[in-house]
Amino acid sequence: MVHDFGFIWYIALTDGIVSSILLAAACWLINNNLRYYQPGKGSYINLLMWCLSLAGICTAGCRWIIPYLSISTVYMHFLSQSLTIRFFTDFLAIGWMAMISMLWYSQQDHKQTEKRKSEAEKLARDAELYNLRQQLQPHFLFNSLNSINALIGFKPNEARKMIHQLSDFLRGTLKKDDQLLVPLNDELQHLNLYLDIEKVRFGHRLDTEISCDKHCGEGLLPSMLLQPIVENAIKFGLYDTTEKVTVSIRGEIEGNNLVIMVQNPYDPQTSRPKGTGFGLRGVQRRLYLLFARNDLMETHQNDNIFTTIIKIPQV
Amino acid sequence: MKRALVIDDEPLARMVVLEYLQAFSDQIEVMQECNDGFEGLKAIHQHQPDLIFLDVQMPKINGFEMLELVENQPSVIFTTAFDEYAIKAFEAHAIDYLLKPFSKDRFNKAVEKYLAQLPAAKQNKQTEELLEAVSSSPAQHERIVVKTGTKVKIIPVSDVIYLQADDDYVSVFTQEGSYLKNKTMNFFEQTLDPRYFVRVHRSYMVAIQQITRIDPYEKDSHLAILKSGAKIPVSKTGYVKLKQVLGI
Numbered sequence A: 001m002v003h004d005f006g007f008i009w010y011i012a013l014t015d016g017i018v019s020s021i022l023l024a025a026a027c028w029l030i031n032n033n034l035r036y037y038q039p040g041k042g043s044y045i046n047l048l049m050w051c052l053s054l055a056g057i058c059t060a061g062c063r064w065i066i067p068y069l070s071i072s073t074v075y076m077h078f079l080s081q082s083l084t085i086r087f088f089t090d091f092l093a094i095g096w097m098a099m100i101s102m103l104w105y106s107q108q109d110h111k112q113t114e115k116r117k118s119e120a121e122k123l124a125r126d127a128e129l130y131n132l133r134q135q136l137q138p139h140f141l142f143n144s145l146n147s148i149n150a151l152i153g154f155k156p157n158e159a160r161k162m163i164h165q166l167s168d169f170l171r172g173t174l175k176k177d178d179q180l181l182v183p184l185n186d187e188l189q190h191l192n193l194y195l196d197i198e199k200v201r202f203g204h205r206l207d208t209e210i211s212c213d214k215h216c217g218e219g220l221l222p223s224m225l226l227q228p229i230v231e232n233a234i235k236f237g238l239y240d241t242t243e244k245v246t247v248s249i250r251g252e253i254e255g256n257n258l259v260i261m262v263q264n265p266y267d268p269q270t271s272r273p274k275g276t277g278f279g280l281r282g283v284q285r286r287l288y289l290l291f292a293r294n295d296l297m298e299t300h301q302n303d304n305i306f307t308t309i310i311k312i313p314q315v
Numbered sequence B: 001m002k003r004a005l006v007i008d009d010e011p012l013a014r015m016v017v018l019e020y021l022q023a024f025s026d027q028i029e030v031m032q033e034c035n036d037g038f039e040g041l042k043a044i045h046q047h048q049p050d051l052i053f054l055d056v057q058m059p060k061i062n063g064f065e066m067l068e069l070v071e072n073q074p075s076v077i078f079t080t081a082f083d084e085y086a087i088k089a090f091e092a093h094a095i096d097y098l099l100k101p102f103s104k105d106r107f108n109k110a111v112e113k114y115l116a117q118l119p120a121a122k123q124n125k126q127t128e129e130l131l132e133a134v135s136s137s138p139a140q141h142e143r144i145v146v147k148t149g150t151k152v153k154i155i156p157v158s159d160v161i162y163l164q165a166d167d168d169y170v171s172v173f174t175q176e177g178s179y180l181k182n183k184t185m186n187f188f189e190q191t192l193d194p195r196y197f198v199r200v201h202r203s204y205m206v207a208i209q210q211i212t213r214i215d216p217y218e219k220d221s222h223l224a225i226l227k228s229g230a231k232i233p234v235s236k237t238g239y240v241k242l243k244q245v246l247g248i
Helices: A009-036 A043-070 A074-079 A083-136 A140-154 A156-175 A184-202 A226-240 A278-291 B011-024 B037-047 B064-068 B084-092 B104-115 B120-134 B139-143 B185-191 B238-248
Strands: A181-183 A207-209 A218-222 A247-256 A255-267 A297-302 A305-313 B002-007 B028-034 B050-057 B075-080 B096-100 B141-149 B149-155 B161-164 B169-174 B176-180 B197-201 B204-207 B212-218 B222-226 B229-232
Touching: A009 A043, A009 A074, A009 A083, A009 A207, A043 A083, A074 A083, A074 A156, A083 A207, A140 A184, A140 B011, A156 A184, A156 B238, A184 A207, A184 A218, A184 A226, A184 A247, A218 A255, A218 A305, A226 A278, A255 B084, A278 A297, A278 A305, A278 B037, B002 B011, B002 B037, B011 B028, B011 B104, B028 B120, B037 B064, B037 B104, B037 B149, B037 B204, B050 B064, B064 B120, B064 B139, B064 B176, B075 B104, B075 B120, B084 B120, B104 B222, B120 B222, B141 B176, B161 B185, B161 B212, B169 B185, B185 B197, B185 B204, B197 B238, B204 B229
Parallel strands: A207 A247, B002 B028, B002 B050, B050 B075, B075 B096
Antiparallel strands: A181 A218, A247 A255, A255 A305, A297 A305, B141 B149, B161 B169, B161 B204, B169 B176, B197 B204, B212 B222, B222 B229
């Protein structure tokens, strides 16, 4: 174009190359800037200022750099005459670039947020499914049904009794709202249903001792908190040893706390070295969420006895 | 007459099997009922049964771990209530299994299939493949079950110092002594956690936490000195692997 105005090719090319490089640098700068910083609704004016000043810098660049490369008075005159138009062309180009990159990056951003959101939803769904499955306890359920299947043949009355126990237990599990605080007595009643079923399955090996006086029976605890602890105790007790197993549950009021201790035998030789299972971690997490304290559950292992102690502050 | 054992830790579950088996009383005789894998091992040794009904989840050692310790494997019909991993393994190896609670019809089918049986050799091969598959399950990574004489020993993997190939067996060395396991070195290389165990030599695998230092030995080879004082040869490729794991 500059050539058309009657300048020699050398001057035209230098002009063209220098202004293009400057413009490209400005565009790159604004594009990069927008990649990491998306202007909020109110700060578009800032962006405008940016574009203006970049256009200014480009034009000024042309004004100062080109004379170094080619000196011709006619051309200098032409250059200073065309500065305004150069400025506006630069401004338009940079503004255009800014707009495109803004749209592009905000769309990218949007896509990523969507992706993160769907991932988070998937995680939540998985956790919920896991919880549901835990509540159903398929292993416990199918084995109990198998025991009923056996009893039907020769002890139909006991089979019937076990069906009732199992139904009551499942109904109780479904009804429970785990946000609620319930008296220990209620919780023990529900637990007893579970223990009775386990005793039908493992009658020859499983014994339970529950001690809790009238006073501590009225102590409040989050519902279904004791269940995973006792399940854990029974699982460890029954699958870690081959002898008779006594699981004991003791409740006490100590000062302002309801203290519950669950004990089961275990074998330190064959136990998984990890110690606390997933069930117990869940209990600890719940206690933390409810009372914002991490010291409410402890476990001890000695003399082949595994002890879990939980404290529930009473209000 | 076929000789059978019923191995399950729940008495009522055994009773179902016994009840259903009465229909086959002219073909199958139940020699004994067993409460757990240890009793099962003893009874298998004593009665040399043709068929066992085996529960998977049992105290101390599960059904698979028990089978690993049996030398002449009988035919097995597995019974389990719920064990995703085991069920996948059964299906992959076309082995018959009963999901508790199972119906009489389903049970009869399994037994008839056994009676109309494939050659014993083929069955054994299937069972072996199944055990191989099961022992690479995450639950089995934490311990090694071995037999010493008539006793069963459960070794937590954290107690293992090193492993040494020994003909068709592998010797598992712990503080208390060494135990033979009828598995190959390749098997252990696949199942043990590669962050803690490195195969430093064709015939050796070492728990890296046990290594105190590594000395140059002959041309291209090294010696790993363990806390217990044992000296383990390290081959050229073993040294490369070791350096990778230790990050040096």
